[in-house]
Amino acid sequence: MKTLSDEELTNLAGNYFAPKGLYRHTKALxxxxxxxxxxxxxxxxxxxxxxxxxxxxxxxxxxxxxxxxxxxxxxxxxxxxxxxxxxxxxxxxxxxxxxxxxxxxxxxxxxxxxxxxxxxxxxxxxxxxxxxxxxxxxxxxxxxxxxxxxxxxxxxxxxxQTFVEDKFLMRWYIDPVGTSRFAxxxxxxAFPIKSGPVARVKTITPRVVRPGVPAPLHVHTENIWGNATADLGNLKAEVKLIKVGSKAEVVQTKTLPFAAQGWTVMNDTYEFVKDGDYDLVVAEIAGLDVVGYTANDFNITKEKWEHTLEIIKRVDSPGEFVVFPGTEWCGNSAAGGDHNVVFLDDPKTSQPEFPFDKKGNVARSFEWNEDGPAELIPGAWPLDEVYATYAHTPESHLLIPHVGGRRCNLAWHHPQLERLLEIGSAWGLFEWLLRDAVKRGWKLGVSANSDEHRGRCGGGVPGTAVFGTKGGLTGVLADKLRRGEVAKALRARRTFATTGERLVGIVRTDNGHLQGDDVFVKDNEELVLRYSFFGAGGYSSIEAWDASGRILHRDLQKEAETHTTASTPRKIRVTWGGARVYDRYREAVWHGSILLPGAVISHIRPFGGVLHNAEDEIKQLSQNQVVSETRTSGDFDGVDIFLDDTSETPSTISVSGHLGGYVKVGDALKGNPHNPQPRFNLVATAKDFTQEGGVRDDIVGGAGLFVSIDGLLDVPLPKRVEGSFTVKAESGSGGDRAVYFVGREYGGGKVITSPVFIKYDAHFAHHLHLLGPQNWKPKTGFFVNGTAPSSKNPIGNPSFPGSTTTGGLNWLGFDISEFNHTTILAYNLAVGGATTDSTLIPTYTEGVATYVDQVNTFYDAYVHQETPWSWDDVLIGIWIANNDVGQSFDRNDTSSLYPKVSAHYFEQTQRLYDAGARNFVFLTCAPQQLTPLMIEKGPESNAKVAAAVKLYNEILEKNFQKFKIAHPDAQAWLVRPSKSYETAIANPQEYGAPDAICTNEDGVSCLWWNNYHPGIQIHHLLGADVATTVGTPWFNPQ
The missing domain is CATH 2.60.40 (Immunoglobulin-like)
Structure with a gap:
């Protein structure tokens, strides 16, 4: 009601008693x-x-x-x-x-x-x-x-709070009548929280660059809590490029100004003209190339989502900065756990299926936010329904299980959607999650991300609450900084993950495979894995792991100690770390004391996460005692203790204290004791802690809680480490073996590579089934009842490359021997002179198996076998068009005939789909009018051939598009052989031929093997085109 005048009150309420003037005072409030x-x-x-x-x-x-x-x-x-x-x-x-x-x-x-x-x-x-x-x-x-x-x-x-925020909000709520309902x-x-004075200068550069390629340099200033400073004006930085190992030879020097307004940043580029290691002494702040932006899906309204997409469209810049939109599906662990959902397609041309899928179903976990409904409304729940939402186009999506607030549950796994696993973020470090995945046999690469909720992607240092470590980084081995190439690399698992430092870890094989790849080897065959690690502070160890545990430990501290002198200083290293629990609020709070009876401490050097938290502390309390108050969340803290020259090594060292956790309920001053073992006490003799590996005490409960003591020499550790490791297979091992590498820096930095997935049995190779006629499709003389394809002979029978009409390898031979990404087992059911259906177009000779017959053979031989294939590994190749046209181009009814033929063609293809096939590559009719045979027949006949080829292909491509739309869960590619033919014919001399029409059965002296069949060069081009079009996991794009 409006505020009433005295007269209105009297008229409406009549005479009554009330405190004088209180009505107006109350209404004014x-x-x-x-x-x-x-x-x-x-x-x-x-x-x-x-x-x-x-x-x-x-x-x-x-x-x-x-x-x-x-x-x-x-x-x-x-x-x-x-x-x-x-x-x-x-x-x-x-x-x-x-x-x-x-x-x-x-x-x-x-x-x-x-x-x-x-x-x-x-x-x-x-x-x-x-x-x-x-x-x-x-x-x-x-x-x-x-x-x-x-x-x-x-x-x-x-x-x-330790991070900046333009508008920090403290929202007050009131329940004025005691009903427990608040407004x-x-x-x-509201007020801004600013960064404050400069505490340090931070330089960010790529760790590895190619010679002659400009490398970006990002420099900014930070406050004590790792926030970029702002509006400081007139600051400059002197940047030096120094050749490592050359007595501080300064290669370049520049003085560069910082921005006077806004963030205190500056950017430049350097070009490294030759191989070597360099130091630089001195995306805007974090220097990122790729960002995936996600938020809790239940908090994203449709309006906020559309606004976010517009920002992404605006800032995305191919070749410079790639941004993927995404969400975080927030499922409880019992329902599958948190998963990042990354939309890989360009949002400018493809609308992501969020917050609703293409059928109108809610795609988020549930709808419950401050702007939303009063009641919790479930959406895609549990994780099974998220899989059902996006599995129709797996190549357009990437799901990343991760450990944030709601730990992912690896009892769920979708091989096509989930290609990476998040093993580090601002929440903590989760190397144990990768070990779990490998033991389960899940084929997952690695990622590490920010997820720190504080606006510092790729640059966030830990604060003091649940986000206890630096935000992680994912390294992507992509050919170009473009959305498509990056997306392919992510789904191919060609990644490494770091704890936030610019570290690099690369694993490769001698035949060009990288981490994330499938590598097929013969049973009992050894595989050499070559590794290269590029660091920042210096690596203390390189390790390799598989499902059985650690299988390689290269102790770089020990290697470095072999090159020392008697005057090299010694130190005592004490380390502690791990997490209190595997779930949220995992922070372990350490209150420790290190006693060295009888020793005299000269100085100490803390390391680890303690260096990134201004409230954590390790200090020398007396000449023989060091105390610490630190926190770890799967990482570690520690201190190197140096003794005075006059001091003897103590006969014993004790590390003791009490261990607690983050206080999520109750009085913060009372702490939260680690109930399984609230106190720790490690006592070690000099003999124990100076032995190789020192001594370690694993604390009960938690995730990798430990305390350790080591006696070491104070030596510089390598920032670049290369080597090889031979993986030996046991006889009859079969199956898969995932091997990944870990590079550990002494100060806590870590880089983990995606596994190399080793397959020892040819049964697990990728299959390529080929259906078509001999004249154009490579019939190799294969019999289904003969020897099956294997890694020794990828076509099974006869001996590779089989019977061809090229003079050597045909396009199939190139695809399975030169352009293959992994071992490909080719089951070639093509038969010479075949057409789609002999009742419509007769075969070249009577009795030739048509496409219909070949599909029947496929069913009989392979669909109902005792040990079925994984259809994800099977690629169906179909090139049946050429004999269809060659046997009918001079007929007068092609306009009505070809639609019927194409209908039968896709009826058979549907049968393959019904059998379980989900990967198809279709080849259109080749340009037969360009063959010497058709040219010899004269212009009139040649024109008929060209028209027939054009009509047939138009109908085929139209039905191909219909097939793709009708089967969104399938992958289908179309290859036009005309590209390969025309490329060679336009430049015959470049491909070793004197002209475009000569023939020679050696397959290389001319473009044509005979007047109808192309030779090796055209087949090589066609094989490359197929490989590029289809790509991994079958082929390496050319």
């Missing part, structure tokens, strides 16, 4: 009250006292009413506490009654109660300071003062 804050701007990580004053609104507050001051769950603002006013982050309350109007009753509130609850409200505003009104009520105009980080008892105050008090308290 916001109904739910108002907020004031003493702060207009803050610096990330600073200590402050935040004072919020709430003025009770017109609603007043009933006995049992309560108020919540909330901020977002991802903020790492220090946890508040209400138990000890002398400690940091204490929250206090004060009540101030407002002036009373004449006749107004005083408030009856007896006290205010305050507590802090990490889960005190709804996401995203989960963290809550909760104020309860106890025993009485409050009047409009009364005030509650909340001091966050009350400094009046001597504390430092409260520590602000926001508007407006929110």
């Amino acid at each position: 916001p109904f739910l009250g108002s907020l004031e804050c003493n702060t207009k701007t803050l610096i990330a990580g600073q200590w402050t006292e935040l004072i919020v004053e709430y003025t009770v609104g017109a609603s007043g507050l009933a006995d049992g009413a309560w108020i919540k001051g909330t901020f977002k769950f991802y903020s790492d603002w220090a946890l508040c506490q209400t138990s000890d006013p002398k400690e940091d982050n204490y929250v206090s309350l004060e009540y101030t009654p407002g002036p009373l109007h004449e006749g107004q009753t005083a408030a009856t509130v007896q006290s205010l109660a305050v507590r802090f609850d990490q889960k005190g409200h709804e996401r995203p505003f989960q963290k809550a300071i909760i104020v309860n009104i106890v025993d009485g009520d409050m009047n409009p105009g009364d005030k509650i003062t909340v001091r966050i980080g009350d400094r009046r008892w001597g504390s430092r105050g409260t520590r602000v 926001p008090i508007k407006p929110d308290i």
Whole structure:
């Protein structure tokens, strides 16, 4: 109701009694009250006292009413506490009654109660300071003062979140009548959190570049918490390019200005003119080439999604910066767990199926956000329905199981959609997840990403809450920085993952295979895997792993110690790490003490994650004691301890302390003990910790919790490591073997390669089934009852390359021996002179098996066999067009005949699909009018041939498109042989022929083997075209 005048009140209400003037005062107040804050701007990580004053609104507050001051769950603002006013982050309350109007009753509130609850409200505003009104009520105009980080008892105050935010929001909610239903008090308290002064300069460059290729250089300044600074003006950087190992030879020097406004960044390029290692001393900040943007799917509204796509379309720049849109399917672990869904197609030309799929079904996990419905509405749930949503076009999607808030459950796996596994992010490091996948036999490559919710993709250092490590990085081995090439590389698992450093790990075989590839070897055959690792701080070890565990350990610390002198300093290294649990809130909080009785410490050098967290600390307390307060989330912290020259090595060392975790409920000051083993105590003798490998104590519970002590020489470790490892197969091993490599730097950096997938039995090779006529399709003399194809003879029978009409290899031979990505077993059912259906177009001679007959043979021989193939590995190749045209081009009814023939053609193809085939490559009719035979027949006949070829191909291609639309779960490719023919005919001399029409049965002196069959050069071009069109996993694109 509007505010009534005195006259209106009298007319409507009549005579009544009320406090004088209170009506107008009440109506002038916001109904739910108002907020004031003493702060207009803050610096990330600073200590402050935040004072919020709430003025009770017109609603007043009933006995049992309560108020919540909330901020977002991802903020790492220090946890508040209400138990000890002398400690940091204490929250206090004060009540101030407002002036009373004449006749107004005083408030009856007896006290205010305050507590802090990490889960005190709804996401995203989960963290809550909760104020309860106890025993009485409050009047409009009364005030509650909340001091966050009350400094009046001597504390430092409260520590602000450690990352920058243009508009930090503290949203206050009120339940004025005690019903436990809340409404926001508007407006929110909002202020910017800025980065503050420069603490360091950070340089980002590629770790490996080709000679002569310009390499980008990114330089920016950061504050103590790793935030890029801004608006500092007139800063410059001197950048030197130094040749490593050449006595600091300076190759180039530049002085470059930073941006005066906005982020303090500058960018440049360098060109490395020859091979070698270089140091640079000194995407905008993070220097990324590829970004996949995702957010929790339940939080994405249709409007926000469309806005995000528009931004991606605008910033995506082929050759410079590629951005993939995506979402995070947020399923509980019991329903499959978190999965990133990455849309690989260009959003400019292909609308991603989100938030609805193509059938109108909800594609998100559920709909439940601050702007959405009051009730939780389930969508694609469980993970099975996510698979069902996107499996129709797996090449357009990439699902990445990961460990964030809701750990992925590897009991689920979709081989076509899930090609990568996230093994590191700001949530922590999860090498154990890759081991689990390999043991299960899942064929997954590796990735590491940010997922840190704080706007620092590729550059985020850990804060102080649930995001306990640096954001990770994924290395992609793609030919070009373009969407299509990057997408193919991701789905081909040609990746490596790092803990955030610019490290590189590459594994290759002698025949050109890389990590992520299938490599087929003969039973009992050894496979040499060659590795190259490029680091930043220096590698301490290189390892190889398979399902059985670690199968290679190259100790680079030990190797480096063999090249030392007697004067090389010694050190004692103490390391601790791991995670408290496998799930969310995995942070392990270490309170440790290192005692070296009788020793004298000269100095210490901390390493690991502690260097990235300004609140963690390792310090020397006395001449023989070091203490630590650090946190790990699957990573490790540690300290190198150097003794004074006069000190003896201590006879014993003890590392002891207590272990806790992140406090997600209850009093932050009381901590959260690691219940399986809350205390640790490792005591080692000098004999123990100076032996190879030192001593290690694995702590009960958690994910890889440990403490270790090593006696080492202080030697420089290599930043570039290369070598080889021979994988030996046991007799009759068969099956698959996934082998991946790990490069570990002494300071905590790590790079893990995707596995190489070794297949020892030819049964597991990719199959290529060929159907067609002899004249154009490569009949090789294969009999289904003869010797089956194998790695020794990929066509089975007769001996490779079989009977051909080229003078040597035909296009099939090239595809399975030169252009193959893996071992391909070719089952060639093509028969000479075959047509699609002899009832429509007769075969070359009577009794020749048609396409119909060949499909029947295929069914009889292979569809119902005892050990079926995996249809994902089977490619059906069909080239039946040439005899269809060659046997009918001079007929007068081709316009009505060819549609019938094409209908029968695709009826047979449908039978192949029904049998389980999902991969098809169709070849159109070759340009027969270009053959010497057809040219000899004269212009009139030649024109008929050309017209027939054109008509046949038009109908074939139209039906091909219909087939693709009708079978979205299948992959189908179309190859036009005319390209290969015309390329060679246009330049015969380039391909070894004197002209375009000569023939020679050697297959190489002319383009033609005889006047109808092309020779080797045209077949080589055609084989390359097929390989490029289809690509992996069968072929290497040319």
